[in-house]
Amino acid sequence: MDNLLIAATERSPEVTFDSAAGTLRIKGESYPEDASQVFGPIFNVLQDYLGQADGKGLKVDFELIYFNSSSAKALMNMFQMLENAADVDIEVNWQFMADDETMKEFGEDFSEDLEHVTFNLVPVS
Template sequence: MIRGVVMEKLQLEATQYTPEINLDPAGIMAFSGKSYPENTFDFYQPVMEWLDQYFANELPKRTVVNMEIVYFNSSSSKLFFDMFDMMEEASGEHSLEVNWIYDPENESAREAGEDFIEDFEKLTINLIEKG
């Protein structure tokens, strides 16, 4: 990608099977809701392309990614793994943190966040319990 390309926000509305996604080139990203689309990789393709372009450009001083996914299937888990892998690579040269936000009654969401922390030691992932 060409450095300095002007990027647009990417916003996807939530559906019964997919999360609301807001990606802002100013460095604020948010994923919220459920993630079990019929074809996970097709659904997330524009997101991954946007992130690839984002990390190839001049970045803001800090990037914050808020992940409030209440339920996700195994193919979404694999996609999040790929996404966090991309973020971990970029975090060496950039201040980037992921906030994994979960409901205290949703033990599987907390455990998923803990697993991602173990898998991505170089990526700052904060477990945040919703109050």
């Protein structure tokens, strides 16, 4: 199964997906002109992984500093995809700087509809 290793650019995050370990990490900032360029490859590997996880779980670490509204929309789609994968054990860690109200609020917004996914708000200083 495919792994992903995409370096950060000025306006897009670093993405690391390890299918053997079952981990995905998205780190940095996301405000590209076209959010699908950033999130399209992530959706593709996730779809493959979740479709044939075979009892394996998935851990997703978000270490985002800022993202624009079209990236927020893509993130919401990603959470819906995770929530729909009911047979995979999924844990999300939403990291944010402890004094950053905006990122904390986004974490709260995203976690609201989740029942099957374990969502942890992780303040860091």
